[in-house]
Amino acid sequence: MSRNILACLAILAVVLLHPVPGVGQDNAAEPECLKGTIAKVAENALYLKGTNLPEESAAKRDLMILLDKDTKYFDGTKKITREALQPDQIVLVYCKTVGKDRKAGTVRIIGGKKL
Numbered sequence: 001m002s003r004n005i006l007a008c009l010a011i012l013a014v015v016l017l018h019p020v021p022g023v024g025q026d027n028a029a030e031p032e033c034l035k036g037t038i039a040k041v042a043e044n045a046l047y048l049k050g051t052n053l054p055e056e057s058a059a060k061r062d063l064m065i066l067l068d069k070d071t072k073y074f075d076g077t078k079k080i081t082r083e084a085l086q087p088d089q090i091v092l093v094y095c096k097t098v099g100k101d102r103k104a105g106t107v108r109i110i111g112g113k114k115l
Contacts, residue, residue: 031105034093036063037112041085044068046093046104065095066103075109088112 036048044067050060073080085091089112095102 031094031096032102034063034065034095034102035110036091036093038085038087038089038091040087041082046085046091046107048091048093063102065093066098066101067107068103071104072106073108074106080109085109 032054034048034051034053036051038046039049039062040047046065046067048063048065051063052060067082071082073082073085075084085107089109091112092106092108092110093102093104094106094108095104097103
């Protein structure tokens with residue numbers, strides 16, 4: 001009986017101490033949300049100015065974020081096209097890191113200049 005209890009406790013210890021993939025690790029596949037002002041819109045890229053990165057607390061940076069056919073665009077809750085993006089609009093960009101670049105999944109206008 002005591003051997004069974006010890007065996008169960010050993011198995012329980014192994015299960016509890018075994019690391020779970022993705023927990024407590026820096027997972028590059030998780031999307032990040034960036035807030036910035038549009039400086040320029042190109043065919044395959046969005047240029048933001050004055051962007052705060054999550055890992056940096058004070059410095060604002062200018063960034064280039066890749067756009068592709070899967071990127072979705074919104075003005076608030078209304079779906080729009082890439083052509084509706086204009087300089088000086090404030091946007092939230094949900095993006096993933098792809099190599100050294102960021103690729104936008106969703107771009108949402110939240111303020112700034114309106115047409």
